[in-house]
Amino acid sequence: xxxxSPAPGTKCVFCDIVAxxxxxxxxxxxxxxxxxxxxxxxxxxxxxxxxxxxGARLTDIPFxxxxxxxxxxxxVCRRAERLAPDYNVALNAGAWAGQIxxxxxFHVIPRYGESNxxxxxxxxxxxxxxxxxxxxxxxxx
Ligand code: AMP
Ligand code: ZN
Numbered sequence: 001x002x003x004x005s006p007a008p009g010t011k012c013v014f015c016d017i018v019a020x021x022x023x024x025x026x027x028x029x030x031x032x033x034x035x036x037x038x039x040x041x042x043x044x045x046x047x048x049x050x051x052x053x054x055g056a057r058l059t060d061i062p063f064x065x066x067x068x069x070x071x072x073x074x075x076v077c078r079r080a081e082r083l084a085p086d087y088n089v090a091l092n093a094g095a096w097a098g099q100i101x102x103x104x105x106f107h108v109i110p111r112y113g114e115s116n117x118x119x120x121x122x123x124x125x126x127x128x129x130x131x132x133x134x135x136x137x138x139x140x141x
Pocket of ligand 2: 006012013014015016053054055102103
């Protein structure tokens with residue numbers, strides 16, 4: 001197996017986003033990382049931060065990619081603070097931890113004083129007008 005690629009015959013939607021084979025509302029991109037809107041946001045402005053190199057978990061990618069990921073996480077958190085000063089950062093590693101997409105990612109989830117947004121079954125899909133509005137607020141440095 002190629003290091004940094006999904007297993008042969010395995011589709012990875014986040015690799016597809018990196019390669020522009022799948023659409024995404026991208027708010028940040030550099031040579032090693034991308035950040036985009038979650039399509040089933042827990043709250044307004046829910047973001048995902050990923051390395052371009054495929055790896056299921058943080059511990060599957062090289063140290064340099066981990067560092068680049070955290071640098072982008074910092075940038076994305078600063079931008080998320082435009083929406084709300086408070087937010088959650090989460091990383092689910094493994095199915096029992098709730099991981100659904102097996103390409104490592106941090107969630108950045110702005111919090112607006114709602115009680116518990118982390119309820120399964122309470123995740124309306126991101127609408128295009130909402131996505132456009134959030135990208136307009138976050139895509140600029
Ligand atoms: P996790 O449970 O940590 O693996 O979370 C994966 C996240 O990816 C979920 O919050 C999904 O809503 C989100 N997601 C899945 N497919 C896409 C996609 N094509 N574009 C944006 N977000 C996605
Ligand atoms: Zn991938």
